[in-house]
Structures are given as structure tokens and as C-alpha cells.
Amino acid sequence: MGVKANLFADYIGALFKGVKFSDVPINPAVEFHFILAFAIDYTTESGSPVPTDGNFNIFWDTGNLSPEAVQAIKAQHTNVKVALSLGGDSVDSQPAEFKPSSVSSWVDNAVSSLSKIIEEYHLDGIDIDYEHFQANNDTFAECIGQLITRLKQSNAISFASIAPYDDQEVQSHYLALWNKYEHVIDYVNFQFYAxxxxxxxxxxxxxxNTQASQYSGGKVLVSFSSATGAGGLLPENGFFEACRMLKQNGELKGIFVWCADWSKANGFKYEIESQDLLAS
Structure with a gap:
């Protein structure tokens, strides 16, 4: 897949605030990715969350972000692709842990369950956002690397991203994955708002610069959170100035936002500004 330097991505659906794809302004001059948050290999059927060894279930706002809504937004905007993100921070207020019983069982279950969701929802990619681990670095690297490889080989997806942040345990897992499987990872959605x-x-x-060197050769996207009281460099404190500096040096690979659910309250003004900057 040809990768442009004007990629804009917006996570959507995790907070159940009623946001729709059609609410979000889309600039036709950027490559636009919606990332549905989240699909998690947990079940809550018995009440409390239980891990399922790679059998993924949908935990995003399916009422507003349905298969029909995915088809409609992609038909309306030819520059839009839609992905789903795996994991996230929590499931029903409990940590969403990466907890495979073995590499082979987890990968087989994940390929099977995700292929069905991807087909049903007409999706184009997957994003990896596990933040809690009950598995060592090598197991994580093999599970995720093999999952992405198999989904690409079957043409279920055309791109994959990972979403690490600057935490020792998190980075050790994602760098192990990167060092072995960077050839199947298209973007690094680094959580600079952490x-x-x-x-x-x-x-x-x-x-x-530090993360671009750690994920050497990767397309590291910059990011901000539109939540009230968020961390990182905020739009009102110079985020876009920093982006322009990176862009002047040919280093801006793209921008992503966590998340459309929060941005709805301010009319998506920073989504608009991000896309205008990328398209300029």
C-alpha cells in the first residue's frame, strides 16, 4: 500500500457518547482512518470480564457505528478507511490484559474471530493497543506479529498500526514486536498524550525524535487527546506549531486524535485544524 505523509486518524466509539462517522469533518485531501475502539478478547456474559484467549468481541458503540454506517461513510468519502483497535486500557473498568494460553491457540482464535468481524464491518485494517500484559515480550511479539501476517496474507486487511506509549513495560513489549515484525506494521500511533x-x-x-529512532524506519504519527485535562502537548499549547516544525523538516508522517467521542463537544475543531495542516 502506498503510504502518504498526510494521514489523519481518529479513534471512535469507545466512550459511547453517541458520535457517528458522519459527525466528523473529513477533508478530501488527506488519507483518513477511523479506528473503532475496541475489539477485546474478553467476554462479559457472566457479569465480570473474563479473557477468552484470542476470541474477540466488539466493545464499541455498535448502535451508532454499525456495518451499514461503515459502508455509508466509505461510499461517501473515497479517502476514508476504517480499522479496529485491539485491547485498550480496560474492559468494564478492569484492565484489559493480554493473556494468551499459548501462541498457537491465541493466534488461531484471533485470526478466526477477527476475520469475521472485519468481513462483517467492511474494515480495512487493525490497530494494536494492548496496555496490560500477562505474557512476556517474545510471546506478545509472536502472537501479534503472526496475527497481522496472517490477516494480510488472506487480504483481510491492507494496513496495521501499533499504539505504544512511553512506559517501560509497554515499550519493551512493542519494541520486541517491532524488532521482529516491523515489515508488517505500517504505522506507529504513538500516544504522545501520555x-x-x-x-x-x-x-x-x-x-x-526519540520514538522515531526507537521505531526506526517506521511511520510514527504524532497525537493529542481531546479530553478535558489531557496530558501531552495540547492544541492550545503549541501542538500545531510543533507539527509545522516537523512538517518543514519532512518528518511529519501523520496525526491521530484520541478521540472523536471527546472531540464532539467542541465541534471537532482540532480535527479540522489537523487535517488542514496535513493537506496544506
Whole structure:
């Protein structure tokens, strides 16, 4: 897949705030990815969340973000692709843990269950956002690497991203995955909003350079959170100025936002500004 440097991505559906694809402004001059959040290999049928060893269930707002809604937004905007994100921070307020019984069982279950969801929802890609681990680095790398490889080989997906942040345990798992399977990973959706809210423009550029070198050769996207009280470099504190600096140096690969559910409250003004910057 040809990868442009004007990719904009927006996570959507995790917070059940009634946001629809059609609510979000879409600039025709960018490559636009919606990322449905989340599909998780857990079940809540018995009440409390229980891991399912790779059998994924949907935990996003299916009432507003249905298969029909995916088809409609893609038909209306030819520059839109839709992915789903795996894992996330929590399921029913419990940590969503990566907990395979074995590599082979988890991969087989994940390929089977995700292929069905991807087909039903007319999806184009997957994003990996596990943040809690009951498995070592090598097991995580093999499970996720083999999953992405098999989904690409079957043409179920055309792209894959990972969503790490600057935490020692998180980074050790994702760098193990990157070092072995970077050839099947198209984007690194790095959670720059996990840094402190006092982050300055120069610190942000430094953080970007650090992660671009750690995920060497990867397309590292910059990011902000539209939540009230979010961390990282905020749009009102110089995020777009930092983006323009990266763009002038040919280093801006794309921007993503966590998340459309929060952005709805301010009319998606930063989604608009992000896309205008990428398209300029």
C-alpha cells in the first residue's frame, strides 16, 4: 500500500457518547482512518470480564457505528478507511490484559474471530493497543506479529498500526514486536498524550525524535487527546506549531486524535485544524 505523509486518524466509539462517522469533518485531501475502539478478547456474559484467549468481541458503540454506517461513510468519502483497535486500557473498568494460553491457540482464535468481524464491518485494517500484559515480550511479539501476517496474507486487511506509549513495560513489549515484525506494521500511533501536561514544544520535538529512532524506519504519527485535562502537548499549547516544525523538516508522517467521542463537544475543531495542516 502506498503510504502518504498526510494521514489523519481518529479513534471512535469507545466512550459511547453517541458520535457517528458522519459527525466528523473529513477533508478530501488527506488519507483518513477511523479506528473503532475496541475489539477485546474478553467476554462479559457472566457479569465480570473474563479473557477468552484470542476470541474477540466488539466493545464499541455498535448502535451508532454499525456495518451499514461503515459502508455509508466509505461510499461517501473515497479517502476514508476504517480499522479496529485491539485491547485498550480496560474492559468494564478492569484492565484489559493480554493473556494468551499459548501462541498457537491465541493466534488461531484471533485470526478466526477477527476475520469475521472485519468481513462483517467492511474494515480495512487493525490497530494494536494492548496496555496490560500477562505474557512476556517474545510471546506478545509472536502472537501479534503472526496475527497481522496472517490477516494480510488472506487480504483481510491492507494496513496495521501499533499504539505504544512511553512506559517501560509497554515499550519493551512493542519494541520486541517491532524488532521482529516491523515489515508488517505500517504505522506507529504513538500516544504522545501520555506524557505530562506540562510538555513544551521543544520537549515534544525531543520525544518525537526519540520514538522515531526507537521505531526506526517506521511511520510514527504524532497525537493529542481531546479530553478535558489531557496530558501531552495540547492544541492550545503549541501542538500545531510543533507539527509545522516537523512538517518543514519532512518528518511529519501523520496525526491521530484520541478521540472523536471527546472531540464532539467542541465541534471537532482540532480535527479540522489537523487535517488542514496535513493537506496544506
Amino acid at each position: 506524557y505530562d501536561s506540562s510538555t513544551t514544544i521543544s520537549q515534544f520535538i525531543g520525544y518525537y
